[in-house]
Amino acid sequence: MTQPSTPAPGPQSGPLTGLRVVELCDEAGELAGKLLGDMGADVIKVEPPEGARTRGYEPFLGDEPHPERSLYFWHYNTSKRSVTLDLETDEGREAFRRLVANADVLVEDQPPGRLAALGLDYADLRAANPQLIHAAITSFGRDDPRSLEPFTDLTILAGGGPVWSCGYDDHSLPPVRGGGGQGFQTGCHWALISILTALLHRDGGGEGQFIDVSMHAASNVTTEAASYQWLVANNTVQRQTGRHAAPSPSIPTQREAADGRWINTGLFPRYPDQFTTVIEWLREVDLLDAFEEAPLLEVAAGREGMLNIGRIGEDGEEAALLAAGREAMNLLAARLPAYEFFEGAQQRGFQVGIIYAPEEVIADPHFVARGFPTEIEHPELDRSFTYPGAPWRFGASPWAISRRPPLLGGHTEELLAELGLAPAGAD
C-alpha cells in the first residue's frame, strides 16, 4: 500500500502519536528513531550542517554517491524530520536546548562526555524539562571507560558473545559475524524497551529520567543458551553450521535443495503419523521406490507413540527409525526445489524453513499478502520505492511510514519557526 505523506507537524497514526522525539544519532542509534517514528512519534533528527555520517554510506540509488541517495540512510531514517544545527556554535546549542525543552524523548548515541562538554547533557537539559526521557546509547555504558574506545558493529558482536556461537562445524574456519548490523540494532531494541518503560512511568504521574543503554551488555544478554549454559552449568557451547551452538554436537539440519538454494530441515519426523505422511509424500513425488530405507519408515509408522530421541543410545531400532525419517526428509530436500520442499513440508505439518535472501523475502507471497512491502513516495525524484514494512500490526493505531527519509535540513526552517527562532543567517 502507498502511505500518504502526512502534513506537519506530526503523524496521525500509530500508538505513539503525539510523542515528540529529538534524535542525535549516527549508525549506532538511528534505528531507535525510526522505530519510534514509524509508530507515530514526531521524530526530529538533528544533523550537523554537513549531514549525518550515514548519508555517506553505500549502497546509493543508482550507485551515485550523494547525501540524498544513500539507501542505508533511507532505511534507518523513515518518519523523521531533519534539522541541521551546528552544536559547536551558541546558536546551534540554543536551538538544540529549545528543541529538547519541547520534547518528550531525547535519544542519542554520542560518545560519553561530548554532550556534557557542550553543556547539553541530561543534567543541563532536565531543569527546563523535568519530563524529559533521555536515552544514551553507548558501546559499554556511559560510565564504563571502555565506551571511549573505538568500536564497530563487528567488535561489539565479537566481544559481546554472539560471534562465538555462529559459524561452521569446521572450526578451522573463523566464527561468523551475522550481517545487517545486529550489534547496533540490538542496542536500539533495548533503547525502545527502556524508553517506553520510562514513558509508562510518566503516564502514571512520574517524571522523566536518564537511561543508560549499553550495546555490549545488550549483545551479552542476546545469546540464548551460550549464556545460560555457562551461568547454570558451566558448559561452553560450540558453534555448528546453521544450527544451535551446543555443549555437544547435534545432527545437521541444513541442506542444499535441487535448485541450489538452501533449506533448514527443522525438526525431523518423530510421530507415527508423521512417518505415514513422509511415505505418502515420497510416493507422490516418485521417490519411494528409490529410498532403500522405506521399510523402516513403515515400521515407524506402525509404532504406538512418539519415537524417543532420548533412547537412541540404548535402543538400536529407535535410532535406525529416526535416522530413516531424517534421510527421507533429506532426500526430499535434495530432490525438490527449495520452495517446493518448504511449502510441501509445512503443508504436511513439518516445521521447516527456506533460507531466503532478503530480496526473496520481500517478494514472498505471504509477505505480499500481508502488505509487508511498503511503497514510499519520493516526490523529489518523482518515484516511489518499496521499503520493508511493519514489524507489528497495531489493530487500532496502525504502524506507518509517515514520511520519506528527510532531505538534509529539509525541516530546519519550519522547526526553527515552531520554536520562535530565526534560521541561521536570516538576521
Added chain:
Amino acid sequence: MARALANYRICDFTGQLAGAGATRHLAAFGAEVIRIEDPVNEGRWDILRGQPPYPDERRGINLGGAFNNHNTEKLGITLNLRTERGKELLRDLVRISDAVTENFSAGVMERLGFGYEQLRELKPDIVYVSNSGFGGSGPYRDYKTWGPIVQAISGLTWTSKLRDQPPAGWGYSYMDHTGAYYMAIGLLAALHHRNVTGEGQWVDMACTEAGATLTGPATLDYTVNGRPTRRDGLPDSNHSEWPPMAPHAIYPAAGEDNWIAIACRNEDDWRALAAVVAEPWTDDPRFASLEARREHEDALDALLAAWTGAREAFETAARLRDAGVPAAAVARPEDRIDHDPSTAAWGLWPEITQTEMGRVRVDGVPVHLSETDWRLERGAPCLGEHNEYVFGELLGLDSSEVEQLHEDGVI
C-alpha cells in the same frame, strides 16, 4: 527505587524464549506478570519447563535452567482450561488485567475461547499481543516455526556466512530474543496508547516480519537498484560492505579456536594498525588505499592472519584499541560472564533465588534507568506457586474454595 510498571498486570500465556522473553522485561520493571500453566501436563506447553541445563543433580519440572532464566520475577498459576470453572476463573483474571500475551500458533487462543473479540468483551480496553511465526493472517498463517526457521525465512540465516561457503546462520535463536524484544515494544506502545486514548487493541506480531526488517539496506539495494545479495559468492558478512572497511574480519589468534575481530574504519585506523604490526608488508602499494585494500582483501587478510595467529587474542585486541583501532577478542561465554570487568560493573549477571533451585545466576538487563531501574531477585515460579495469592487475594476465593479447585482438577 520506584517501579515503573508496578500498576500493570499481565495475563501471560507465553512460553519458550520468543514469548516468555518479552514479558520478562515487564516483570523486571515491576509489572505483575501472571503465567497461566496447564496443571494436567505440568505447564509443558512451554517446552523449556523442566529441561536442561540444571544447576545440580536434581531433576524436575521446577528445575529447568532455561525456563528459570526466561521467567524470573513472574508469578505462576495453574489453570485447567478444559474445565468450565477454569475458563470462568480466566475470565475473572482477564477482567482485572491490562494485557493478555501469548505466542501459541495462530488461532489457538480463538479455539480456547479467548481470541481478541472474546477478550474485549470481558475487558473493553484490554491490550492483546500475539506473537507467532507468520502472524494472524496470510497464506502461511498455520505454518510452524521456531527461532532457526524464522531466521531462515526472514533473510538472517543467508546474510550470516563467509564468501563461497554455505550459510552459517545464527548459532542460536537470535529471532527468539529479538522477537521477544519486538513483542515487548509492541505491548508497551499499545499500553501507552491505551493510557492516552482509553482504547485497547490487538497487536499481531509475526516474528518473520520483525526479522525481515533487520536487513533493510540489503532489501532496498534490491528493490531500488535491482541488485540481489545472491551473487558472486556473497554474502560475506565478516567483511564490511556498508560502509566499506578493510581490513575488517575475524582472524585467528594463538592457541586453540581463539580469534580476534579487527576493523579499520578509515585511513587513520589503517595507519595505526600498520604501526602496531610494524612489518614490511604494511607498506605494500596494494594496501595503500581503501579501494586498494578492498581489491586485495584476500592477500591482506592472509598477511594479517599470519601476524595475529602468533599472538594472544585479548592482549592484542587491547593493544590495537589503545592505538585507536577497533578490535575485540571473540569472547567465550566464560570470558564475558566471569572475566569481564564491564559486565561485572554493570551487574549484568544477577543471582536470583528460585524456590526449589536456590541461588542461580541469570541474564540481567542491558539498560539502567536513573529513577525506575530494573530488579531481578525472584526466580521463575514453580508450578502453581502463586495459586494462593492469585485465586485468593486477587480473585477473592477463600482457602477452602481454592482447596476445592485443587480437588476438582481445575488448578
